[in-house]
Amino acid sequence: MSFRTKRTLAVAVPVILLGAVTLTAGPLERDAEHDYDPPVAGSYSLPVVKSSAGGGSLVDSTGKSVELRDLIHGRVTVLSFIYTRCASGRACPYATNVLGQLHLASAEDSKLARNMRLVSLSFDPEHDTPRQLANYGEAVRETDQGCEWRFVTAKSAADLKTILEGYGQAVDKRADPNDPEGPLYHILRVFLIDQQGRIRNIYSSGTLDPRLVLADVKTLLLENERK
Amino acid sequence: MWSAELLSLVHTHLIPLQRVRRAALTTAGQPRAHWQTHCATGDLTVMITLARVFSCNSKLVWGALAFVAVASALQADETCSSPYLARIEGQEDFVYVWTLGQEGLGDGSDKLVTIDAKPGSPNYGKVIDSQSVGGRNEAHHGGFQDDRRQLWLAGLDTSKIFIFDVHTDPAKPKLTKTITDFAEKTGGAIGPHGAYALPGRVLIPCLSNSKDQGGKTALVEYNNDGSYIATHWLPTKEDPRGATNGEMADGYGYDARVLPRKNALLTSSFTGRNNYMTELPKVLANPEAAKQVGNTMVMWDFHARQPRKVFSVPGAPLEIRWAWGPDHNYAFTAAALTSKLWLVYADDKGEWQAKEVAPIGSSKDGVLPVDISLSADDKRLFVDSFMDGMCRVFDVSDPHKPKVIHEKKIGRQLNMVSQSWDGKRLYFSTSLLAKWDKTGADNEQFVKAYNWDGKELKPTFSIDFTAEKLGRPHHMLFGARVIGKPPTVAANE
Numbered sequence: 204m205s206f207r208t209k210r211t212l213a214v215a216v217p218v219i220l221l222g223a224v225t226l227t228a229g230p231l232e233r234d235a236e237h238d239y240d241p242p243v244a245g246s247y248s249l250p251v252v253k254s255s256a257g258g259g260s261l262v263d264s265t266g267k268s269v270e271l272r273d274l275i276h277g278r279v280t281v282l283s284f285i286y287t288r289c290a291s292g293r294a295c296p297y298a299t300n301v302l303g304q305l306h307l308a309s310a311e312d313s314k315l316a317r318n319m320r321l322v323s324l325s326f327d328p329e330h331d332t333p334r335q336l337a338n339y340g341e342a343v344r345e346t347d348q349g350c351e352w353r354f355v356t357a358k359s360a361a362d363l364k365t366i367l368e369g370y371g372q373a374v375d376k377r378a379d380p381n382d383p384e385g386p387l388y389h390i391l392r393v394f395l396i397d398q399q400g401r402i403r404n405i406y407s408s409g410t411l412d413p414r415l416v417l418a419d420v421k422t423l424l425l426e427n428e429r430k
Numbered sequence: 431m432w433s434a435e436l437l438s439l440v441h442t443h444l445i446p447l448q449r450v451r452r453a454a455l456t457t458a459g460q461p462r463a464h465w466q467t468h469c470a471t472g473d474l475t476v477m478i479t480l481a482r483v484f485s486c487n488s489k490l491v492w493g494a495l496a497f498v499a500v501a502s503a504l505q506a507d508e509t510c511s512s513p514y515l516a517r518i519e520g521q522e523d524f525v526y527v528w529t530l531g532q533e534g535l536g537d538g539s540d541k542l543v544t545i546d547a548k549p550g551s552p553n554y555g556k557v558i559d560s561q562s563v564g565g566r567n568e569a570h571h572g573g574f575q576d577d578r579r580q581l582w583l584a585g586l587d588t589s590k591i592f593i594f595d596v597h598t599d600p601a602k603p604k605l606t607k608t609i610t611d612f613a614e615k616t617g618g619a620i621g622p623h624g625a626y627a628l629p630g631r632v633l634i635p636c637l638s639n640s641k642d643q644g645g646k647t648a649l650v651e652y653n654n655d656g657s658y659i660a661t662h663w664l665p666t667k668e669d670p671r672g673a674t675n676g677e678m679a680d681g682y683g684y685d686a687r688v689l690p691r692k693n694a695l696l697t698s699s700f701t702g703r704n705n706y707m708t709e710l711p712k713v714l715a716n717p718e719a720a721k722q723v724g725n726t727m728v729m730w731d732f733h734a735r736q737p738r739k740v741f742s743v744p745g746a747p748l749e750i751r752w753a754w755g756p757d758h759n760y761a762f763t764a765a766a767l768t769s770k771l772w773l774v775y776a777d778d779k780g781e782w783q784a785k786e787v788a789p790i791g792s793s794k795d796g797v798l799p800v801d802i803s804l805s806a807d808d809k810r811l812f813v814d815s816f817m818d819g820m821c822r823v824f825d826v827s828d829p830h831k832p833k834v835i836h837e838k839k840i841g842r843q844l845n846m847v848s849q850s851w852d853g854k855r856l857y858f859s860t861s862l863l864a865k866w867d868k869t870g871a872d873n874e875q876f877v878k879a880y881n882w883d884g885k886e887l888k889p890t891f892s893i894d895f896t897a898e899k900l901g902r903p904h905h906m907l908f909g910a911r912v913i914g915k916p917p918t919v920a921a922n923e
């Protein structure tokens with residue numbers, strides 16, 4: 204299985220700028236920033252971090268209303284809080300990249316395609332309109348195959364507040380709205396949610412290794428099969 | 431009471447009783463190349479724009495982003511905190527001090543003391559707030575959760591954990607929750623020893639257990655809401671759980687620290703409640719009690735929370751400090767009872783090893799090294815020792831060959847040290863344990879601030895916690911009105 208990127212142009216300019224980074228193989232391999240072999244799926248347990256992940260009313264990239272609760276039940280869900288204007292290198296763009304790798308992996312694994320769901324939830328509804336989310340989704344999705352990947356945002360300010368509090372996702376406005384890293388300050392949070400809607404892991408930039416997330420997803424699927 | 435006679439007891443009774451079974455060592459290895467995932471980002475505008483334009487799915491783009499991120503050094507924040515913690519990127523405004531209550535002094539209760547540490551402030555170097563928790567719990571260590579909005583403070587005696595809101599008004603922390611059923615929830619782990627930020631949760635290394643109040647103990651996880659998640663017992667020789675050198679495992683605990691890019695969790699070991707709540711001379715006078723000291727460290731698979739290898743590190747290895755450099759695969763610890771500096775490192779085959787690398791003072795003098803602080807550039811290690819009240823500064827540019835380059839007498843007793851990220855400011859406190867602190871005139875209780883100019887520690891301010899009727903100052907953590915880079919206004923509030 205190869206996940207080598209198809210967009211070689213994407214790497215050209217950074218190479219020139221930095222000069223020291225070499226092209227590596229597929230993204231789901233051991234590298235300098237994730238310099239270990241991940242544990243084998245099913246060889247460890249994932250205790251419940253929170254028994255009930257929060258809900259709230261959302262709107263998706265087609266403009267359709269959807270309940271968050273419906274997006275975090277029935278499949279193993281990887282939920283990433285983002286905003287599309289984020290330019291912090293280890294935050295939203297990185298998280299979306301990892302979800303993209305999971306999406307590619309699911310395109311070559313029918314079990315994952317059937318049983319995993321990806322959700323990118325924007326906490327910037329004023330800017331991240333359904334149209335913006337649709338464009339963002341189109342830009343970051345590398346395949347039409349694979350598991351469901353939804354791009355959503357809160358339906359109202361009240362819903363946003365409820366959702367952010369429910370997940371403990373801190374978001375602050377930067378004093379300078381033109382800050383080069385984006386107008387909002389936040390810590391990166393990505394949630395692993397089981398088929399029953401329980402939070403089973405929380406990742407930050409330091410732990411958001413797609414190999415670990417895949418191992419965790421498969422661990423939950425195995426756990427479900429053993430019931 | 432801390433006489434030459436007592437010191438002699440330490441070295442004639444306690445140290446010889448420790449097991450000295452060391453893991454096989456190899457020659458010093460060279461660290462593997464990697465980058466540090468826990469550095470904050472710098473100005474990445476160009477790179478991010480490129481990444482977004484090209485849809486972000488290139489490994490190389492992200493490698494490049496990481497490269498730039500590492501190159502962007504931070505300016506402040508303490509160097510010994512969790513890599514998962516939101517960082518202060520400017521001057522610290524406050525030093526929070528978790529302080530043991532002392533009977534007959536003030537209200538006698540443990541308290542969170544806030545010191546104004548911002549140079550130029552009218553209250554610089556003064557106590558600006560004190561929040562009593564009502565009662566004594568053997569206040570010891572604390573830690574922020576990853577978003578830095580709440581500060582968790584633990585009590586070794588009662589196993590209570592006090593959670594303070596330090597976000598709403600960082601100058602005036604507010605107690606929002608107290609965990610009072612720790613032993614029941616954790617299945618018998620007691621003596622919570624601080625809180626270490628993990629994504630959305632905290633890791634709480636413990637010192638003891640409720641069954642025999644000895645040193646066998648566990649790592650415990652709570653989520654940021656203060657709800658229990660899991661208990662992971664330290665490996666023992668009876669139940670090594672697959673760890674290499676499992677026959678050496680003693681099950682003891684103290685510190686727990688993660689090197690994310692190696693998926694490595696390292697733990698150290700101290701002693702159980704039976705000892706830490708007993709006057710030290712009595713412990714030393716009891717040969718059976720004196721045996722009950724941790725002599726091991728354990729390397730874990732962090733993600734799986736499974737122990738992988740046990741190291742023999744005799745004499746209570748306490749604080750763990752992972753190096754920060756992108757290719758520095760090592761951590762330091764100080765063994766308190768043998769006065770030795772130890773290095774845990776990846777050898778040239780990538781295998782984790784542990785070896786003694788330097789004495790701390792003279793072990794005959796019984797300096798009892800306690801807290802250590804590694805500079806953000808991994809070049810200087812500040813080592814406090816309780817008995818002689820000294821801070822020794824080691825050049826650890828070669829981690830296998832540390833050299834003392836400066837010594838400073840801070841006070842008659844000394845315990846904790848916290849260092850700013852830029853390495854220019856250090857704060858010292860005195861209390862070790864309520865029943866292990868010195869007595870009489872030697873029982874100085876203070877927080878002192880120093881500047882480090884690269885050669886010498888120079889005092890800036892000092893607060894007498896006895897004169898202020900506050901108690902015994904222990905763990906110090908930094909606070910700020912601004913987390914991250916610019917001033918912020920809560921968007922979801």
